[in-house]
Amino acid sequence: MSGNVFIVGLGLIGGSLALTIKNQHPHAKIYGYDVKQSEIETASALNIIDEKVTSFHEGAELADLIILSTPVLEMEKLMKQLSSLTLKENVIITDTGSTKGGIMQLASKLLQKEVTFIGGHPMAGSHKAGVESAKVHLFENAFYVLTPQLSTSSEKVEELKDWLSGANSHFLVLDTEEHDYITGVVSHFPHVIAAGLVNLAKKNADKNPLISLLAAGGFRDVTRIASSNPNMWKDIVKQNRLNLLDLIEDWMMEMRNIQNVLAEEDEHAIIRFFEEAKEFRDSLPVHSKGAIPSYYDLYVDVKDVPGAIAGITSLLAKQSISITNLHILESREGLLGVLRISFQKDEDRSKAQVLLNHNNFKTYEAA
Numbered sequence: 029m030s031g032n033v034f035i036v037g038l039g040l041i042g043g044s045l046a047l048t049i050k051n052q053h054p055h056a057k058i059y060g061y062d063v064k065q066s067e068i069e070t071a072s073a074l075n076i077i078d079e080k081v082t083s084f085h086e087g088a089e090l091a092d093l094i095i096l097s098t099p100v101l102e103m104e105k106l107m108k109q110l111s112s113l114t115l116k117e118n119v120i121i122t123d124t125g126s127t128k129g130g131i132m133q134l135a136s137k138l139l140q141k142e143v144t145f146i147g148g149h150p151m152a153g154s155h156k157a158g159v160e161s162a163k164v165h166l167f168e169n170a171f172y173v174l175t176p177q178l179s180t181s182s183e184k185v186e187e188l189k190d191w192l193s194g195a196n197s198h199f200l201v202l203d204t205e206e207h208d209y210i211t212g213v214v215s216h217f218p219h220v221i222a223a224g225l226v227n228l229a230k231k232n233a234d235k236n237p238l239i240s241l242l243a244a245g246g247f248r249d250v251t252r253i254a255s256s257n258p259n260m261w262k263d264i265v266k267q268n269r270l271n272l273l274d275l276i277e278d279w280m281m282e283m284r285n286i287q288n289v290l291a292e293e294d295e296h297a298i299i300r301f302f303e304e305a306k307e308f309r310d311s312l313p314v315h316s317k318g319a320i321p322s323y324y325d326l327y328v329d330v331k332d333v334p335g336a337i338a339g340i341t342s343l344l345a346k347q348s349i350s351i352t353n354l355h356i357l358e359s360r361e362g363l364l365g366v367l368r369i370s371f372q373k374d375e376d377r378s379k380a381q382v383l384l385n386h387n388n389f390k391t392y393e394a395a
C-alpha cells in the first residue's frame with residue numbers, strides 16, 4: 029500500500045509499528061511526532077520514520093492513516109484535538125492503547141461520521157520504553173485486538189488490517205467492554221500485583237539488605253513487568269479502574285483463603301491451592317513468539333570495585349558478542365551491584381552467559 033502514515037508517540041509501540049509498516053509497504057511515507065524532541069530525533073536517526081513533523085496538526089492533516097501511540101490518557105486529549113482538524117476524507121485513525129473504553133467513547137462522540145476510528149491493541153510489548161527499543165518483530169504471532177465502531181464498514185477494517193499486515197499478528201475483533209475486562213484480568217491486574225510484590229520486598233529489604241542480594245529466579249520471573257513505564261501504567265489503571273477494583277476484591281478473597289488454610293495447617297487445601305494454579309497455568313496455549321519478550325537480558329553480579337564493568341564488556345568484546353544496552357540496577361558500597369546487559373539475540377545472551385560464568389561471574393536470566 030502507499031500513502032502517508034502518521035505515528036503519534038514515537039515510543040516502543042509506535043516505533044515498532046512504524047518499522048513493520050515500512051517493511052511491508054515500502055512505498056508508504058512514515059511521518060512521526062512526539063512531545064519529546066529527542067524521540068523524534070532518535071526515530072529519524074534510526075530511519076524508523078521518513079519525515080519529522082513539527083506539530084500534531086501538521087501530521088494529522090496530511091495522513092491517510094493516523095496511529096495514536098501515546099499513553100492512553102494523552103490519546104484522549106489528542107482525540108479532542110482531532111475533532112477540530114481538517115482531516116483527509118478517507119483517513120483511518122487507530123490507536124494502540126492498552127484500554128479501549130475511554131477512547132471508543134470519545135470516538136463516537138467527537139469524530140465526524142466520515143472519519144473512521146478503529147480501536148487497536150497489539151497484545152505484545154515489553155517493560156522497556158522508548159523508540160530505541162522498537163523492534164520490527166515485536167508483534168509477530170501475538171494477538172492484535174481491533175475494536176471497530178458499529179458503524180465502521182468491514183472494508184475499512186480490512187484496509188487497516190492490510191496496513192498492519194507486516195506485524196504478522198493474529199487479528200481479533202472484540203467488543204470494547206470485553207476487551208477491558210479480559211486485559212484487566214491477564215495484563216493490568218498482574219502489573220498491579222507485580223508492583224505490589226516488589227514494593228513488599230523493598231519494605232523488607234530496608235530492614236535486611238540480604239533480601240535484594242538473594243532475590244532469585246522465581247522473584248525475578250514474576251516481577252519483570254514491575255520495571256515497566258510508571259507513567260503509562262498510571263493511565264492504564266486509571267482507565268480500567270472499575271474492572272481493577274473488582275479484581276482487587278477477588279484477589280483479597282483469594283489471599284484470605286490461603287491465609288485461612290495456612291493458619292489451620294490444612295495440607296490438602298494448601299496442595300489444592302497450588303494444584304489448581306499449576307493445572308490452569310500448564311493448560312494455557314503456548315505462543316511460539318510474541319508473548320516472549322524480544323529482548324534478551326542477562327543479569328550479572330558485579331563487585332563494587334573500579335573497572336568491574338569494563339572487565340565484563342571487554343570480555344564480551346573479545347569474543348565479538350554484541351550488546352545493545354547496559355544498565356546498573358543497584359550499586360551500594362560494600363555490596364554486590366547488579367548489571368543488566370541486553371542482547372539482540374538469545375544466542376548472544378547464551379554465549380555471554382557461558383563466557384561470564386567461566387570467568388567466575390554469577391549470572392541469571394530474566395523471564
Ligand SMILES: NC(=O)c1ccc[n+]([C@@H]2O[C@H](COP(=O)([O-])OP(=O)(O)OC[C@H]3O[C@@H](n4cnc5c(N)ncnc54)[C@H](O)[C@@H]3O)[C@@H](O)[C@H]2O)c1
Nearest residue numbers: 037039040041062063097098099100125126153154157158
Ligand atoms: N509497552 C507495552 O508493552 C505496550 C503494549 C501494547 C500497547 N501499549 C500501549 O501503547 C501505547 C504506547 O506505549 P509505549 O510502550 O510505546 O510507551 P513509550 O513510553 O515507549 O512511548 C510513548 C511515547 O508517547 C510520547 N507522548 C506522550 N504524550 C504525547 C503527546 N501528547 N503527543 C505526542 N507524543 C506523546 C512519549 O514522549 C513517548 O515517547 C500506550 O498507550 C500503551 O498502553 C503498550
Ligand SMILES: O=C(O)C(=O)C[C@]1(C(=O)O)C=C[C@@H](O)C=C1
Nearest residue numbers: 126150151152153154155215253
Ligand atoms: O511483556 C510485557 O512486558 C508486557 O507487559 C506486555 C503487555 C502485557 O501485559 O502482556 C503489557 C501491556 C500491553 O497492553 C500488552 C502487553
